[in-house]
Amino acid sequence: MNIPALNVEAAADPRSQDASSQLVAQFARASASLPGAGNAQIDDLREDAIAEFAVAGLPNRRVEQWKYTDLRRMMSEAYPPASAKSKPALTAAQVEAALGEAAGIDAVKLVFVNGALRHELSDVNGLPAGVSLTTLAEALKSHDAWVLAVLGRTNPQAGETVTLLNTAFMSDGVVLRLEPGAKLDRPVHLIHVTAGDTPLAATLRNIVVAGEGSEAAFIESYVSAGATPAQLNVVTELSVGPGAKLRHYKLSGENKRTQHLSSAMVELSEGADYLAVNFADGTELARHQTFLKYAGKGARAHFYGTQLLVERQHCDMTLIVNHDAVGCESREHVKAVLADHAQGVFQAKVIVQPGAQQTDGRQMAQALLLSDNAEFDAKPELEIYADDVKCNHGATSGALDDDLMFYLRARGIPEIEARSLLIQAFIGEVLDQVEHEGLRDALSARAARWLA
Amino acid sequence: MLEIRNLHAEIDGKEILRGLDLTVPKGEIHAIMGPNGSGKSTLAYILAGKDDYEVTEGTVTWNGENLLEMDPDERAKAGVFLAFQYPMEIPGVASMTFLRTAINAHRKSRGEAELTTPEFIRLVKDKAETLNISMDMLKRPVNVGFSGGEKKRHEILQMALLQPSLCVLDETDSGLDIDAVRIVSEGVNALRSPERAFLMITHYQRLLDYIVPDKVHVMSAGRIVRSGGKDLALELEKSGYAGYGADAA
């Protein structure tokens, strides 16, 4: 297959090109060693994706959905894919240190370092009946028929640039399958750590298929063990079956030399119940996208996000919520605490298709600006083609309330502690949504540490 | 001793306090009465350190320390306590967390260890009981969903827990039912000591039946215009503020 549009030959000096060209050139070099190479279906999938990517390249701010996150400008260079051969030595203690408060969570653990699973650091024992867990790399290498059948199927946003890149480069990830009625008593915890001295890119693809009436919690934690510059691209496909209940938590707490692009692709069957809570205090640049499709009646999806940003951190939480079934409920609520020159972004587009009557959708974005130079951009959008719906949205941003600060300080509480109490109260509304107690405590403690 | 000399203060360019003089010795309770808008709350806020006001002239010392140079939390640690006329609601901050943070901040400044959880709970329970405050109420965020009277009792609970030495009560009796006035008054009287001074802002002489003041001051247009004994309150009750230059503001 030919790769059009961008000049691959000029790849001799990668710095002479923009990141889009570098990515296309990297694919040409790496494709033969990606997991599953040689399998026609997998090869086609990857090649079609890079070809489609190459046409437009990374989006700039003139692309409507990327108005506040000019990826082409912010991602000026594409780091080379992490080499499977250079495995940084990393101990369990180092992984725990990198995870901080989230290390103590009792879970089935899959630890990935620089994009590749590390068996010796993982613990996948004790899965109940009806639950199978494997890695994407294993599945692709063994041409796992079930995985090949579902891979890329949950894709409410076909053709979206970042996910195309992911399809081209995906090298590992978690594949979690719950048979109808299966119930996980502990969460499955994906832990991704970047380590080492050289800049690297890692591309993960997770697949979660929750059969009818099943229940599970899936936690993704992304952290750094040091100052490794890294670019992550993570796609998580989640198919929530009829009446299934899926909790999906995510911590993006990497170092400030990390760029993280993530896309959750969610499809909800009748009566499905999906809850996502994103907690982001890491990275230099993050774009966390959620594409949600309601395919069966009476389903509900709640998304909560919190951003704690300093310096020049940029975090974008963008959702496209497509109501295509009767009587479904959606909530998107993001709270951002922004200091210094940080920039927080919240975009949510809720589409109510003709016939998606009795849709109940609410969006809210709130920012606490701790500095005059911080910026919060909120763009809630409603596109409604049905007449019997209940939808609304709101956005607020402001500084800490001086009168409340005075009340606390008049009781002897020092300024920093008073501020911390008020900020914790502000984000508490989001953290309270985390149903897993251990994780909720871990995130609260992490937030408190951020504030200290 | 609280000493206020020639205090001038303004907000948004508008002068509210216009040369206020007031002395409250330790061990005494002084009441301040005066028409709406005369600057009583302004004085209370300035004592507690609210920075919306600009002090343009004058001095305020407590036990010889210059209060005006201190941050609000430093003043609190120096013993100043303001029971707010309108206590603030703080959604998301649990009352118990708030009380504990405040108590421990005071203990820390005195070089004492933080209270353990059981010690803290016992302390709060004891004081809450005497003020007829249910522990259920304290499970809620600070003042959120509290009735007007409950908010005022919560202020006095904080005062009882923090044991300040200069207690400024801004219309703590307003909005209290008859029983609550008695309960709150008992709470205040329990704190009376030779080491403490009280400044009580009130509109009602009724309160002064329960908490008998050593002195009553009349404030008008940003100044103390008359001072007297407890009988002055009775007189005001009859004659109102006519003749005190209330219009001068």
Ligand SMILES: Nc1ncnc2c1ncn2[C@@H]1O[C@H](COP(=O)(O)OP(=O)(O)OP(=O)(O)O)[C@@H](O)[C@H]1O
């Ligand atoms: N931000 C402001 N700008 C201008 N004037 C203000 C401001 N805040 C308060 N004031 C004025 O200051 C004056 C004194 O107010 P203050 O609250 O101290 O009165 P008060 O004696 O406590 O009255 P009350 O008995 O009603 O409680 C009032 O005239 C009020 O309108």
Ligand SMILES: [Mg+2]
């Ligand atoms: Mg007042």
